[in-house]
Amino acid sequence: MLSVFCSPSRYTQGKNATQFLGQEMAALGLAGPVLIVAGRSAAALLSETWAKTFPEAGLAYQVAQFGGECSIAEIERVKAEARRQQAKVIVGAGGGKTIDTARAVAADLNLPVVSCPTVASSDAPCSALSIVYTDEGVFREIRLFRRNPDLVLVDTQVIAQSPARLLVAGMGDALSTWFEAKTCVESHVRNMRGGASTRSALALAQLCYRTLLEDGVDALAALRARSVTAGLERLVEANTLLSGLGFESSGLAAAHAVHNGLTAVPETRPYLHGEKVAFGVLVQLVLEGQAHSTMEEVLGFSTSIGLPVTLAEIGFDQITPDMLNRIANRSTAQGETIHNEPFEVYPEMVADAIKAADAIGRDWRQARTYRG
Numbered sequence: 001m002l003s004v005f006c007s008p009s010r011y012t013q014g015k016n017a018t019q020f021l022g023q024e025m026a027a028l029g030l031a032g033p034v035l036i037v038a039g040r041s042a043a044a045l046l047s048e049t050w051a052k053t054f055p056e057a058g059l060a061y062q063v064a065q066f067g068g069e070c071s072i073a074e075i076e077r078v079k080a081e082a083r084r085q086q087a088k089v090i091v092g093a094g095g096g097k098t099i100d101t102a103r104a105v106a107a108d109l110n111l112p113v114v115s116c117p118t119v120a121s122s123d124a125p126c127s128a129l130s131i132v133y134t135d136e137g138v139f140r141e142i143r144l145f146r147r148n149p150d151l152v153l154v155d156t157q158v159i160a161q162s163p164a165r166l167l168v169a170g171m172g173d174a175l176s177t178w179f180e181a182k183t184c185v186e187s188h189v190r191n192m193r194g195g196a197s198t199r200s201a202l203a204l205a206q207l208c209y210r211t212l213l214e215d216g217v218d219a220l221a222a223l224r225a226r227s228v229t230a231g232l233e234r235l236v237e238a239n240t241l242l243s244g245l246g247f248e249s250s251g252l253a254a255a256h257a258v259h260n261g262l263t264a265v266p267e268t269r270p271y272l273h274g275e276k277v278a279f280g281v282l283v284q285l286v287l288e289g290q291a292h293s294t295m296e297e298v299l300g301f302s303t304s305i306g307l308p309v310t311l312a313e314i315g316f317d318q319i320t321p322d323m324l325n326r327i328a329n330r331s332t333a334q335g336e337t338i339h340n341e342p343f344e345v346y347p348e349m350v351a352d353a354i355k356a357a358d359a360i361g362r363d364w365r366q367a368r369t370y371r372g
Contacts, residue, residue: 001188004195005249006148008115008126011241013154015228018049021116021153022057025089028150030112034061035087037078037102039094042118045158046093062087070097071135075104082109089150091116095166096124096273097133104130107145114151118158120236121166122173122273125152126244129192139263139330144192148248152240156228159236165272165306167223170239171216172278172307175298176255177246178209179281180337183288184251187342197250205246211238213297216305254287254331255280257338258350261331265323267315271308278307279314282357287341287349299364309361311354319358324351 012024025034034054038046043063054061064081067074082090082105090109092102093116106113107130115125124131128148132140159167182205185197211234219235222228258280262268268276285295299309308314316323328347331338338345 001190001196003198004191004193005198005201006128006193007245007249008149008152010151011126011154012151013156013233013237013241015155015157017153017155018046018116018158019053021050021114022053022055022059024151024153025059025114026057030089030114030150032059032061032089033085033087034059034089034091035078035082035085036061036063036091036093037066037098037105038063039066039098039118042094042098042116045118045161046116061091066094066098066101068097069133069135069137070100070104070130071133071140073135074101075108075132078102078105079108082111087111089114093118095119096122096131099124100130100132103128103145103149104132104143107143112150114153115149116153116155117240118155119162119166120154120159120170120239121162122170123177123240123243123247125149125154125240127192127248129248133263137263137269139260154236154240156233156236160223160226160228160232162223164220164224167220167235167239168305168307169272169274171212171235171305172272172274172302174208174212174239174243174274175301175307176252176277176281176284177243178205179284180253180255180340181205181246181250183253183284183342184340187340189251189340191251192248201246201249204242205250208238208242208246211235211242213301216301220305251340252337253340254284254338254345257331257336258283258327258354260336261327261329261350262314264326264330267323269315271314275308276314278302279309279311279357282309282361283350283353286353286356286360287345295360299361303364303368309364311358324354327351327354
């Protein structure tokens with residue numbers, strides 16, 4: 001099996017980076033018309049800057065408002081708009097689902113794509129895939145594309161204005177990167193691009209985890225103060241670039257499969273991707289029988305920044321056997337990444353691991369409350 005490492009053609013990050021978006025695109029030979037797929041908040045934050053940066057680079061552009069869900073219907077709607085505008089490049093500006101929609105549209109139309117995340121809530125911006133949901137928000141499929149984005153541009157001044165919960169969710173998504181990458185390497189499975197992992201990919205995944213532990217708390221404080229600091233810059237890079245490269249070029253395992261299972265029950269739908277992935281990390285650690293010291297390190301980090309560590313914290317005041325079975329069955333569906341674990345995984349094992357992870361999380365919370 002060949003080793004395969006993939007990445008965006010160009011990654012640009014910094015304070016007020018959007019001012020250079022047109023210039024960066026022109027430097028890569030990207031020509032208009034440009035169709036920007038943007039969430040409402042992204043358009044409100046960036047419309048004035050777009051009105052300067054694109055004309056300065058000689059790029060005509062139009063904005064299509066994102067409908068809220070990366071679904072087949074939304075992808076088709078934006079594709080129709082791109083055809084009407086005769087777009088030559090697609091820009092996704094907003095959160096992970098906005099960017100996933102833009103990437104799916106660009107892939108279907110064989111156009112270049114630019115990712116401009118306005119939040120650091122997931123590792124979606126750098127990848128060559130989109131997670132597609134039903135209109136109701138239930139996980140449907142992962143679409144893999146031929147190439148990664150032509151440009152990822154991250155404006156940390158914009159990120160610093162985003163809700164703290166979204167940065168925390170991004171850390172939850174990034175938290176899984178090291179543990180899933182290590183499992184995939186040890187299992188000798190194919191990564192998201194169909195090849196073996198490289199040492200570079202695994203090293204980036206480990207650096208992602210170390211950065212979370214070292215900078216997570218202070219970066220969150222900086223964001224709450226709406227300040228761009230060196231720690232926030234490092235943390236945003238970890239959430240976006242390091243996590244993106246680490247997961248795609250090494251692979252996913254149980255944590256993301258459990259996330260997909262959790263979307264099968266409506267109780268979890270108010271919760272963000274990274275929040276559910278973070279609980280999935282605990283489930284993976286239980287499934288794999290990882291050392292208690294590792295579990296304690298993850299629990300300590302998660303609680304220090306406000307990630308969920310119990311079922312109650314992702315919507316379950318009480319989980320019924322039917323709910324648990326639906327989650328476990330969806331987590332272990334054919335083709336799910338949980339089958340990258342180095343042993344066979346059955347629904348009953350996942351159900352038991354979910355209950356155990358919840359109990360461990362509750363005990364941890366109780367012990368911290370008692371000591372406090």
